[in-house]
Amino acid sequence: MGLDVIVIGGGIGGLCLAQGLRKAGVSVVVYEKGPRGVDPRWLQGYQIHIDPNGAKALQDCLTPAIWGALVANAYEPSAGFQVLTEQMKQIAFVEPEIMNRSSHVPIDRATLREMLLEGLDEVVHFGKEFVCYEQAREGKVKALFEHGSSAIGDVLVGADGTGSKVCKQYLPQAHIVDTGVVGAACRLPINSRDREYLPEHLLTRLTSIVAHSGYMIVTQSIHKPGSHPSTDTIGDHIIWVFLSSRQAYGDADPRLMDGGSVKRLVLQRIEHWHPVLRRMAPTQGSATRFRHPLANRDKKRDQPDTENRFDFAHEIEELSPEY
Numbered sequence: 001m002g003l004d005v006i007v008i009g010g011g012i013g014g015l016c017l018a019q020g021l022r023k024a025g026v027s028v029v030v031y032e033k034g035p036r037g038v039d040p041r042w043l044q045g046y047q048i049h050i051d052p053n054g055a056k057a058l059q060d061c062l063t064p065a066i067w068g069a070l071v072a073n074a075y076e077p078s079a080g081f082q083v084l085t086e087q088m089k090q091i092a093f094v095e096p097e098i099m100n101r102s103s104h105v106p107i108d109r110a111t112l113r114e115m116l117l118e119g120l121d122e123v124v125h126f127g128k129e130f131v132c133y134e135q136a137r138e139g140k141v142k143a144l145f146e147h148g149s150s151a152i153g154d155v156l157v158g159a160d161g162t163g164s165k166v167c168k169q170y171l172p173q174a175h176i177v178d179t180g181v182v183g184a185a186c187r188l189p190i191n192s193r194d195r196e197y198l199p200e201h202l203l204t205r206l207t208s209i210v211a212h213s214g215y216m217i218v219t220q221s222i223h224k225p226g227s228h229p230s231t232d233t234i235g236d237h238i239i240w241v242f243l244s245s246r247q248a249y250g251d252a253d254p255r256l257m258d259g260g261s262v263k264r265l266v267l268q269r270i271e272h273w274h275p276v277l278r279r280m281a282p283t284q285g286s287a288t289r290f291r292h293p294l295a296n297r298d299k300k301r302d303q304p305d306t307e308n309r310f311d312f313a314h315e316i317e318e319l320s321p322e323y
């Protein structure tokens with residue numbers, strides 16, 4: 001007799017797992033609290049950059065047809081990675097070949113979601129908010145949802161993101177630790193005037209601009225292949241992220257600031273930077289939407305007594321689109 005797996009959460013992890021289990025012939029049902037249609041949390045417009053290890057794992061989970069469609073819809077990979085000072089002096093450059101360019105898969109979030117949902121019509125149940133689980137008979141587990149419905153399976157997987165209710169019940173001692181690092185992100189559309197003043201490397205490479213002041217800006221230009229089915233209509237653009245400690249915001253709570261206030265603050269913080277970098281930053285008059293600043297968080301799980309650590313790459317993995 002096979003296993004019946006219940007997955008809570010139809011985000012990247014839950015959908016990928018469902019695809020992999022189905023491919024392996026394991027019975028799986030996903031319960032997602034959000035709607036089937038275009039979920040606003042998936043429309044942040046940011047890309048997901050899947051590195052070669054992630055790409056290999058994802059490929060293993062998907063059918064060849066879905067993987068093929070996913071790769072066909074990916075963005076142009078970056079032409080290398082560079083680190084610049086705030087005066088635009090290059091400190092480091094990693095060539096695309098070294099970054100194993102061919103196996104990096106940068107993709108639009110909404111498109112990735114559509115791909116991961118492919119073939120899962122009968123598997124994913126939307127509008128189902130998990131509340132708690134309890135032990136059922138014969139070693140099974142019962143998941144309870146809002147409005148009184150429930151589901152029974154052999155295994156319950158919590159793929160319900162950073163604020164996971166499954167995790168809260170299973171590991172009550174685990175808690176989220178604020179690392180104090182804040183990222184303010186927006187997308188800057190690239191028009192012909194921008195192409196005149198922006199150097200080619202800023203238009204094609206993943207770039208970290210590191211300043212002595214302790215602030216950092218990360219940029220990545222996004223080029224969409226012609227027949228992109230994404231619902232996102234911004235076209236070619238630059239993802240622009242200002243990373244700093246919370247102290248950079250003074251007494252203000254960055255989560256409560258509106259886009260205009262964040263822009264003003266960032267422009268003050270980079271007022272002595274190279275003119276091109278200042279010009280590239282979102283201006284007061286620009287029509288870009290500023291996403292609410294994101295607080296990177298680390299989650300202590302089964303080691304509540306160990307010291308909190310901050311590891312940027314790890315934080316990005318932990319960051320949930322719900323934030």
Ligand SMILES: Cc1cc2nc3c(=O)[nH]c(=O)nc-3n(C[C@H](O)[C@H](O)[C@H](O)COP(=O)(O)OP(=O)(O)OC[C@H]3O[C@@H](n4cnc5c(N)ncnc54)[C@H](O)[C@@H]3O)c2cc1C
Pocket residue numbers: 008009010011012013014031032033034044046047048049050128129130131159160161162164165316317318319320321322323
């Ligand atoms: C701007 C941004 C850029 C990022 N870029 C990258 C990147 O380039 N590469 C990368 O690897 N990662 C990136 N990340 C991180 C990545 O998005 C997360 O690591 C990833 O989404 C985590 O996947 P997940 O399935 O664990 O959780 P999520 O994607 O958060 O999915 C959780 C799902 O569970 C659902 N859910 C929550 N609670 C319940 C409940 N009670 N009942 C039912 N359903 C529930 C939610 O609605 C959601 O759909 C980025 C994050 C952000 C915000």
